[in-house]
Amino acid sequence: MDFYIIFAGIIEPGFANRLVAAINKAATISAQKIIIIFSSLGGNIQEGFTIASVIQNSKIPVSIHASNNIDSIANVIYLSSKERTAESYAKFYLHGAATQGNFDEKALKEQMLSIRTDNARIAQFVSENSGLNFKKVQAMMRAGTTFTSQQALQHGIVQEIVHKEVPVGALKEEILIVN
Numbered sequence: 001m002d003f004y005i006i007f008a009g010i011i012e013p014g015f016a017n018r019l020v021a022a023i024n025k026a027a028t029i030s031a032q033k034i035i036i037i038f039s040s041l042g043g044n045i046q047e048g049f050t051i052a053s054v055i056q057n058s059k060i061p062v063s064i065h066a067s068n069n070i071d072s073i074a075n076v077i078y079l080s081s082k083e084r085t086a087e088s089y090a091k092f093y094l095h096g097a098a099t100q101g102n103f104d105e106k107a108l109k110e111q112m113l114s115i116r117t118d119n120a121r122i123a124q125f126v127s128e129n130s131g132l133n134f135k136k137v138q139a140m141m142r143a144g145t146t147f148t149s150q151q152a153l154q155h156g157i158v159q160e161i162v163h164k165e166v167p168v169g170a171l172k173e174e175i176l177i178v179n
Contacts, residue, residue, distance in 0.1 A: 003031035003060075004172035011043030011073050015175060016051055022173045026060050029171060034062045036081070037164065039090075042072025045097060045118050049073075052080035052125070065164045066090035066149070076122060079129035079157065086158045092147040094126065094140050131156025 003026045009015040019036075026034045036055075042048075055062045055077070066086035070078045071093040078084060078092075097118040099111045123141055127134040132155050152158040166172055 001029075001031055001171060002033045002035055003029060004035050004037060004166045004170050006037045006166065006172060006174045006176065008039040008068070009175060009177040011040055011048045011051070011077070013044070013047060015177070016044070016047040018175045019051055020054050022175065023054055023058060023062070025173065026058075031060055031171070034058065034060050035164075036062065036064045037067050037166065038064050038070070038074070038078060039066070039068035040071065040074035040077070041069055042074050045073050045122070047073075048076050049121070049125075052076050055080040065162075066092070066158065067164075069093070073122070075157075076125050079126060084158055085160045085162050085164060086149040086152065087163060088149055088161050090149045090152075090158075092149075092152045092157060093145070094137070094147075095144040096141045097122070126157075 005019065005022045007019055023034060061083070062081050063083040063085070064078050064081040066078060066084070067090065068087070069091055072095060075092060075094060097115045099115060103111060119138070119141060123134055123137040126132060126137045147155065147157065149158055149161050153161055
């Protein structure tokens with residue numbers, strides 16, 4: 001049986017923990033496959049990489065379906081799945097990392113190093129899990145690049161464009177932010 005997780009939210013500790021718990025729940029209900037219907041404007045880089053690691057190491061196969069926005073660190077989560085589909089109207093946005101705050105000179109240098117490191121990590125992950133080379137991903141991140149589903153398909157980010165619905169009566173969990 002398939003287990004559906006509907007996630008529409010930001011990647012921050014509370015939502016990240018709920019998503020990881022839902023993925024882990026699949027084993028307790030003897031699910032054969034996890035299908036994540038996914039949309040996120042991004043968020044915390046460390047939380048995003050943690051979720052990606054959980055997906056990549058899941059003993060139950062995980063499929064991710066882009067239902068709307070896949071922005072920022074959500075690209076890493078999306079690309080962590082070996083099976084990736086998208087709605088025809090979904091969009092993908094790559095950009096560089098950022099920081100906020102007031103810094104003295106030493107702290108500013110540390111933040112710059114952290115941003116460069118995070119940008120390299122994200123670019124490497126995107127490159128390794130798509131049809132894009134590392135230098136091209138870095139350039140796209142510097143420019144801030146938006147893809148349609150069709151463009152993402154051409155770049156090996158999306159594997160298939162399909163409409164996906166959760167079947168009536170399917171086992172599911174919803175993790176949603178509603179403004």
